[in-house]
Amino acid sequence: MLTPEIILQTLISGLLMGCIYALVAVGLCLIWGLMEIVNFAHGQFMMLAMFLAFWMYTLFGLDPLLSLPLGAIVLFIIGVATYHFIIKGMLHTTFFAQIFATFGLGVFLHSMAQFLWTANYRSIQNPVLSGRLAVGNIFVGFPQMAAAAMCILGFLFLYWLINKTEIGLALQAASEDREAASLMGINSNRIFALGWGIGSACVGVAGVLLTNFFYIFPEVGFTFALIAYVAVALGGFGSIVGSFLAGIIIGLVEAFSGLLIDPAFKYFSIYVLYMVVIFFRPQGLWGRY
Amino acid sequence: MALLQVQDLTKQFGGLTACNRVSVEIQAGEIVGLIGPNGAGKTTLFNCIAGYYSPEGGKVIFEGQDITSLPPNRVCRLGIARTFQVVRIFKDMTVWENLMVGGFVRSLNTRKVRQEALETLDFTGLATKRDMRGGALTIADKKRLEIARSLMTKPRLLMLDEAMAGLTQTETQEALELIHKLRRQKITLFLVEHVMEVIMPISDRVLVLEYGKKIAEDVPTKIIHNEEVIKAYLGDKYHAARRAH
Amino acid sequence: MGKEERSSMDPTKKNWRQVLFLSVVGIILLVFPHIFTLPFPQHIMIMIFLYATLAQAWNIVGGYAGQCSLGHAVYFGCGAYTSSLLLIHFGLSPWLGMLVGAGLAVGLSLIIGIPVFRLAGHYFAIATIAIGEMCQIGMVNWKGGGGANGLYLPILDEGFYNFEFHTTKVPYYYIALAIAAVTFYATHLIEKSWIGFYLRAIKGDLDASRSLGINVARYKSIGLAISAFFTAVAGTFYAQYVLFIDPESVLPLMLSVLISLVAILGGVASVWGPFLGALVLVPLSEFTRTYLGGGGKAIDLMIYGALIVIIARFQPEGLMGLLKKFR
Numbered sequence: 001m002l003t004p005e006i007i008l009q010t011l012i013s014g015l016l017m018g019c020i021y022a023l024v025a026v027g028l029c030l031i032w033g034l035m036e037i038v039n040f041a042h043g044q045f046m047m048l049a050m051f052l053a054f055w056m057y058t059l060f061g062l063d064p065l066l067s068l069p070l071g072a073i074v075l076f077i078i079g080v081a082t083y084h085f086i087i088k089g090m091l092h093t094t095f096f097a098q099i100f101a102t103f104g105l106g107v108f109l110h111s112m113a114q115f116l117w118t119a120n121y122r123s124i125q126n127p128v129l130s131g132r133l134a135v136g137n138i139f140v141g142f143p144q145m146a147a148a149a150m151c152i153l154g155f156l157f158l159y160w161l162i163n164k165t166e167i168g169l170a171l172q173a174a175s176e177d178r179e180a181a182s183l184m185g186i187n188s189n190r191i192f193a194l195g196w197g198i199g200s201a202c203v204g205v206a207g208v209l210l211t212n213f214f215y216i217f218p219e220v221g222f223t224f225a226l227i228a229y230v231a232v233a234l235g236g237f238g239s240i241v242g243s244f245l246a247g248i249i250i251g252l253v254e255a256f257s258g259l260l261i262d263p264a265f266k267y268f269s270i271y272v273l274y275m276v277v278i279f280f281r282p283q284g285l286w287g288r289y
Numbered sequence: 290m291a292l293l294q295v296q297d298l299t300k301q302f303g304g305l306t307a308c309n310r311v312s313v314e315i316q317a318g319e320i321v322g323l324i325g326p327n328g329a330g331k332t333t334l335f336n337c338i339a340g341y342y343s344p345e346g347g348k349v350i351f352e353g354q355d356i357t358s359l360p361p362n363r364v365c366r367l368g369i370a371r372t373f374q375v376v377r378i379f380k381d382m383t384v385w386e387n388l389m390v391g392g393f394v395r396s397l398n399t400r401k402v403r404q405e406a407l408e409t410l411d412f413t414g415l416a417t418k419r420d421m422r423g424g425a426l427t428i429a430d431k432k433r434l435e436i437a438r439s440l441m442t443k444p445r446l447l448m449l450d451e452a453m454a455g456l457t458q459t460e461t462q463e464a465l466e467l468i469h470k471l472r473r474q475k476i477t478l479f480l481v482e483h484v485m486e487v488i489m490p491i492s493d494r495v496l497v498l499e500y501g502k503k504i505a506e507d508v509p510t511k512i513i514h515n516e517e518v519i520k521a522y523l524g525d526k527y528h529a530a531r532r533a534h
Numbered sequence: 535m536g537k538e539e540r541s542s543m544d545p546t547k548k549n550w551r552q553v554l555f556l557s558v559v560g561i562i563l564l565v566f567p568h569i570f571t572l573p574f575p576q577h578i579m580i581m582i583f584l585y586a587t588l589a590q591a592w593n594i595v596g597g598y599a600g601q602c603s604l605g606h607a608v609y610f611g612c613g614a615y616t617s618s619l620l621l622i623h624f625g626l627s628p629w630l631g632m633l634v635g636a637g638l639a640v641g642l643s644l645i646i647g648i649p650v651f652r653l654a655g656h657y658f659a660i661a662t663i664a665i666g667e668m669c670q671i672g673m674v675n676w677k678g679g680g681g682a683n684g685l686y687l688p689i690l691d692e693g694f695y696n697f698e699f700h701t702t703k704v705p706y707y708y709i710a711l712a713i714a715a716v717t718f719y720a721t722h723l724i725e726k727s728w729i730g731f732y733l734r735a736i737k738g739d740l741d742a743s744r745s746l747g748i749n750v751a752r753y754k755s756i757g758l759a760i761s762a763f764f765t766a767v768a769g770t771f772y773a774q775y776v777l778f779i780d781p782e783s784v785l786p787l788m789l790s791v792l793i794s795l796v797a798i799l800g801g802v803a804s805v806w807g808p809f810l811g812a813l814v815l816v817p818l819s820e821f822t823r824t825y826l827g828g829g830g831k832a833i834d835l836m837i838y839g840a841l842i843v844i845i846a847r848f849q850p851e852g853l854m855g856l857l858k859k860f861r
Contacts, residue, residue: 038656086847095655096602097850100798103791104842111835226667229660237657268671271664278661279649339745361744371745379738385543390735393728394747402728403543420542442746 002259005137010255012140018251019148020206022244024224025231026155027202029243030162031079032232034175034195037087037098041106043225045200047113049075049207050216054122057211063128064211068150071208072201079200083193106225113218122216129212143212154205155244158198162240171195175238203228223267230274236287246285249273290353292317292477293338293369293446298347300330300337300501307333309501310347315446320468320478322492322509324485326521329498331481332374335448339371340364351446366394370444372435374451374481380424384415387423387434391441405441413437413467429460436467440476447471448479453487461487489513497521563711567704576703580775582809582816583710584768587717589796589808591764594721595757596794597802598730600737601651604659604790605666608646609639609762611673611785613769618685618779628697632770639766643758651754654740663787670785684780687773697774706775713771714809717764722805724760733757734803765793795838799845801854810853 028042039045049071056062056070086101129143162168173181174191181188214220231250235242250270257269277285293315300308307330315321323331336342338349340361349357356364379387385406392402410416413433418426426434432452439447452468453461461484468491471478482488488495489509497505497512499521505512512518567576588610595601616638617631626634650661674682690696699705724730732753735743743750773779792815800811815838822834849856 032656036656038660086843090847093846093850096600096798096802097846099602099656099659100795100842101846104839104844104846106839107791107842108836108839111832111839115832115836226663230664233657233660262675264675265671268668271668274664275649275661275668278653278657282652282657341741341744360749361741362747362749365745365747373742373745377739377742379735379742381738382734383542385541386731386734390731390743390748391746393731397728399727406543438746 006259009138010259011252012138013144014252014255015248016140016144016148016251017254018248019151020210020247021224021227021231021250022247023151023154023206024203024228025235025243025247026158026240027199027206028228029232029235029237029240030158030171030199030202031196033238033240034171035087035091035192036095038102038229039082039196039199040099040102040225041082041109042102042199042203042228043221043223044106044109044113045075045078045221046203046207046210046224047216047218047221048078048109049204050211050214050220051113051117052204053208053211054124054216057124057127064124064208065128068205068208071204075204075207076197076201079196079198080193082200083196087192087196088189106221110218110221117218119218123214124211124216127212141213143209147209147212150209151206154202155240158202158240161198167194227267227270230270232284234274234277234284236284239284239286242284242286291315292319292352293479294348294350295334295338296348296350298334298337298344298349300333300342300344306501308337308344311498311501311503312347313496313503313506315477315479317445317477318472318475319493320472320480320491322488322495323479323481323498324483324488324495325498328500329521330501331498332450333501334498335371335450335479335481338364339369339448365442365444368443368445369448370439370442370446371448372432372439372450372452374454376428376431376435378423378426378431378434378438380422382423383420384423384426384434385410385419387438388441391438394442402441409437409440412470413440414463429456429464432456432464433467436471440471444476446477446479448481450481451483452480453482453484465491485513567707573703576707578817578820580703580707580710581820582812583707583714584772584812585793585796585816586809586812587710587714587768588765588793589800589811590714590717590721590805591761591768592793593761593797593802593804593808594724594733594764595754595761597797597804597807598725598737599733599754599757601754601757602655602659602794603662603758603761604787604794605646605662605664605669606761606765606793607785607787607789608666608669609643609765610769610772610789610793611669611779611781612639612642612762613766614773614779614784615673615679615685615769616766617770618687618773619679621687622685627695628770628774629695632767635770636763636766639762639769640759643762644755647751647755647758651751651758663790666785666787666790670781670787673781673785680780682781684778684783687777687779689777698777710771710775713767717767718805718809720760720764725805729753729756737803792838795842798850799841799852801852804854807852807854810857814853 024046028039031037031039052071052074053064053067056067057064082105086105090098090101127143129146131142133140133142162171170186170191173184174186174188227250231246232243235246253270253273254266258266261269291314295311295313297310297312298308299310311334325331333342337344340359340363343358348355351367351369356367379390388406388409389402392405396402410419413436415433415437418430423434453464456464465487468478480488492509494506495509495512496503497518504517504521505515566579570576592606596603613635616635617628620626620631620634621628646665650658653661673679690698692699692701732748735748736750736753740750769784796811796815797808799815800809801807819834822837845852
């Protein structure tokens with residue numbers, strides 16, 4: 001019963017969700033590209049942003065759209081704080097220690113959320129962005145569309161920032177060669193903190209956008225995080241364009257495997273795709289090793 | 290039959306030809322030097338011989354056997370050992386543990402390998418430092434350790450990549466003594482070096498690479514007067530200036 | 535250096551201090567269940583032995599060889615499910631099932647190794663997480679294996695042959711102790727042998743290892759295979775101890791993380807590290823779970839999380855590293 005409409009519907013859903021995965025992945029990739037540290041707490045950062053939007057709505061009636069800048073700023077601060085208090089002292093330790101530092105942070109944040117707010121699913125009932133657009137027999141959720149559009153904008157802004165501004169060039173320089181960059185007067189500590197901040201702000205934005213149509217609960221970060229890691233690894237660590245495109249690919253794979261196979265195997269298909277790609281191209285599709 | 294025959298070896302990286310039809314023959318018992326400006330392709334040649342790179346063209350024949358496509362661990366088993374330009378000792382293992390790793394390729398018996406390690410420690414002058422952590426050694430000792438470790442694999446050909454780089458006068462002298470000892474052990478040596486005062490006195494022959502091509506191969510005394518070699522190192526202007534005299 | 539000083543290179547002659555220490559520890563462990571006869575302390579020790587075994591097995595590939603696998607639960611689940619399914623459907627003795635499960639886990643590790651060992655560092659860790667998730671999703675959806683509801687092992691007459699004891703935990707205690715002891719001894723042997731040296735060389739520098747004749751891919755696989763074997767054995771023990779398994783209890787990411795945490799907390803690449811790590815973490819987890827009530831589940835994880843961060847940040851060499859400083 002695969003009508004062209006169903007296929008188109010799935011395609012659109014996949015693309016829209018993919019944009020969100022893409023922004024989450026890009027944030028992660030930024031941090032990785034900068035200092036070869038994978039932020040294993042990335043998903044929990046997103047979860048925090050979602051809860052932020054939820055509580056702003058529930059306690060103050062603030063619509064998620066208005067929480068967007070708040071989410072970006074708060075997560076920026078969290079990112080910088082994480083760098084300053086945890087990562088900065090660990091730049092020269094083994095990668096074991098680095099993996100576990102952020103992983104531990106993730107575990108801590110996840111259980112803290114569970115402790116403070118319980119594991120229950122929450123949702124935002126009446127956001128400004130709601131309803132759906134109907135084009136023939138195709139329904140496109142308005143919040144999803146807006147979220148995807150903003151993620152794309154966010155990515156374009158980031159791309160411009162990285163490639164066309166001085167700050168971006170400093171980020172690139174520091175990621176290529178820390179010592180040489182510092183000889184050029186680039187304060188690597190500040191640049192790294194900035195990288196963490198911006199990367200976390202990305203995921204903050206994605207998280208707040210998600211609250212328009214997604215449930216909010218402590219576990220949510222975990223699923224998105226795993227998808228983000230796979231997206232970055234698939235796209236190739238170090239390439240934000242690769243991460244963005246990989247995020248979209250994953251959105252499509254998820255949507256279509258939900259349609260063609262079994263919804264239970266959505267994530268399974270993503271992992272299979274990931275394994276197949278890295279088997280033939282360990283550095284990812286667009287990676288520069 | 291030559292110990293090592295490299296025939297028309299060609300290695301390309303994308304558009305760059307790092308080694309361009311390089312050929313060399315090394316006889317058992319020789320010490321052959323390899324010099325050339327930076328980027329000439331010396332380490333690339335080593336890597337091709339040792340199996341780290343697959344050449345696009347040409348062959349490497351060791352003791353009559355074609356080893357061109359063999360991986361590094363097989364090459365080691367067959368009797369070629371190498372050190373690295375940027376020294377790669379096992380930082381978190383002690384000196385003697387580093388040596389043990391090298392010894393197991395010839396025997397899996399821990400006791401036997403430990404005995405050999407003791408002997409090699411004495412031979413290379415590292416006995417007093419055997420319990421030190423690899424990462425804690427001076428650069429000269431690290432290079433010495435790398436040589437000692439590769440000796441444990443009982444190589445017939447030892448390729449040293451800039452073993453003297455970064456050493457003081459005294460350290461260089463000590464390293465040279467070790468090289469002489471190696472020669473007396475009948476180990477054939479293929480050395481990449483930048484320090485002319487070091488490589489010229491000890492080599493039987495010297496090869497010169499420039500931009501991936503072999504531009505000269507001769508005894509040291511003739512090499513230092515070779516016009517092409519001088520031009521490669523010092524550039525056209527110097528060459529022209531010399532000509533003008 | 536005078537000839538009187540012992541070098542770490544000298545073959546280990548058991549000096550009297552080491553023998554005394556091992557004997558004392560051994561005696562304490564052997565008589566423990568007769569001094570502490572209540573089931574709860576015995577259960578804690580059993581859990582300590584279990585986690586020590588798991589951490590030690592992980593240590594072989596994670597600590598010594600430096601391959602940080604965050605998907606080890608796969609082998610645990612393989613052992614648990616294999617022996618349990620064979621018991622349920624064919625009545626096969628759990629001891630034989632244990633061997634079959636361990637063998638399957640080795641095979642699984644070889645298959646997993648093929649794509650995964652092409653990666654290193656963070657990439658490798660993420661790939662192992664992905665595989666772990668795939669296996670968990672697979673088991674949740676495989677009705678033949680119990681699916682999400684899991685498997686209840688049949689209650690049989692208690693006895694050594696059936697590997698089930700209902701009236702007392704003491705036999706479980708000694709079996710767990712034996713499994714842990716065997717795993718530790720195996721690790722000790724490996725550490726002293728060429729395999730141990732090769733694994734540590736791989737962790738140290740890949741190209742240097744290759745230049746010394748080491749087939750890196752082969753030894754990574756050997757390390758993982760040995761690790762998978764012991765992890766699966768522990769899985770079968772768990773199944774026989776608890777008599778119920780499901781994907782949530784034997785395959786989750788959290789378990790994989792906990793295993794590696796115990797090893798890292800204790801100190802990687804050391805024979806005693808995993809035991810120390812288990813000695814600290816298991817009682818801590820039991821304590822927080824028991825005394826911090828309903829919200830306890832989240833609080834003990836909060837403590838884990840904070841602990842992981844603190845260790846990673848300030849003491850990456852773990853407890854063994856701390857002890858060495860005081861020697």
